[in-house]
Amino acid sequence: MIATRPLRIVIPGGSGQVGGLLAHYFQERGHHVTVLTRGPFAASWNTVHWDGEHLGSWTEHLEGADVCINLAGRSVNCRYTHANRDSIYRSRIDTTQLLGDVIAALAEPPKVWLNASTATIYRHAPDRPMDEFTGELGGNEMLTPRRRVPDTWNFSIRVAKDWEKAFFASLTPRTRKVALRTAIVMNPTPGGAFAILLNLVRLSLGGAQGNGRQFVSWIHGHDFARAIEFLIAREDLDGPINVSAPTPVPNREFMATLREASGFPNGIPAPALLLEIAAFFMRTESELVLKSRNVIPARLLREGFEFEFPTWAEAAKDLVRQYRLRD
Numbered sequence: 001m002i003a004t005r006p007l008r009i010v011i012p013g014g015s016g017q018v019g020g021l022l023a024h025y026f027q028e029r030g031h032h033v034t035v036l037t038r039g040p041f042a043a044s045w046n047t048v049h050w051d052g053e054h055l056g057s058w059t060e061h062l063e064g065a066d067v068c069i070n071l072a073g074r075s076v077n078c079r080y081t082h083a084n085r086d087s088i089y090r091s092r093i094d095t096t097q098l099l100g101d102v103i104a105a106l107a108e109p110p111k112v113w114l115n116a117s118t119a120t121i122y123r124h125a126p127d128r129p130m131d132e133f134t135g136e137l138g139g140n141e142m143l144t145p146r147r148r149v150p151d152t153w154n155f156s157i158r159v160a161k162d163w164e165k166a167f168f169a170s171l172t173p174r175t176r177k178v179a180l181r182t183a184i185v186m187n188p189t190p191g192g193a194f195a196i197l198l199n200l201v202r203l204s205l206g207g208a209q210g211n212g213r214q215f216v217s218w219i220h221g222h223d224f225a226r227a228i229e230f231l232i233a234r235e236d237l238d239g240p241i242n243v244s245a246p247t248p249v250p251n252r253e254f255m256a257t258l259r260e261a262s263g264f265p266n267g268i269p270a271p272a273l274l275l276e277i278a279a280f281f282m283r284t285e286s287e288l289v290l291k292s293r294n295v296i297p298a299r300l301l302r303e304g305f306e307f308e309f310p311t312w313a314e315a316a317k318d319l320v321r322q323y324r325l326r327d
Helices: 019-026 058-061 082-105 149-168 193-202 221-233 251-262 272-281 298-301 312-327
Strands: 006-010 032-035 046-049 067-070 112-118 176-182 184-186 218-220 239-243
Touching: 006 272, 019 184, 032 058, 046 058, 046 221, 067 082, 082 112, 082 184, 112 149, 112 193, 112 221, 149 176, 176 221, 184 193, 184 221, 193 251, 193 312, 218 221, 218 312, 221 239, 239 298, 251 312
Parallel strands: 006 032, 006 067, 032 046, 067 112, 112 176, 176 239, 184 218
Antiparallel strands: none
């Protein structure tokens, strides 16, 4: 358990899949959860309106709170038009700066502030794992021919770097800060990443994507919530922390394992060119599938965090079981 008493946990931008996962997890364990959202919705936890841009009465919920978990940010599952790029960038950097200003001015600020970041901050890594100690941040791939990637991928790197820069630049000396470099959170809820992949498998479209050699970093939703709980409890941990399962796998193996877990052995592969065309018509970016994210949670492992789903085979089997119970 993270505390002997109920904690007050505030989750800005917590109306999405990951926010709902955390809100449910912590409320189920007796903590008081407040989600700050642009459009309050019916939930068993408290929801409060904010726009992520201006001060308002929402700041009162951070006063005296134990934990702030900032998840605010426009979805990256879109075409990277100029307008969408601006929205993706501002929804992360501006809201983080706003929260920093608010927390700095509070009489009793949260004891810990966990801010969303992304495993995408590391370079395209088909060759070796990236951890917090030896991992290389992206943005310089064009300087190394064998690692060269489309220039458009640099936008995601710039967002991730500036996001963390804004987070750590805020002057909040009374609040411990952790940047969550999170991999794809796999949760068996409709509309999420896992549901999309499972639907492809069911349609016999779950073959290797691209050349299939790019690594997929992932984390089971239950382990993600447990990792957040662990980081809240560990008052000695701060800075960037990779939140991912310890066993990233090549895309070809990742999809084959999902097909096996779901009982659909056949899957038509999707070459890179086909993915580019499909991404265009689906109004998204092929980078989300083709970039090799080979991320290892070295700090979590070193500090003794134990994953309940350390391998994709175990996780996929459990996620498929849960998903079918929802059908």
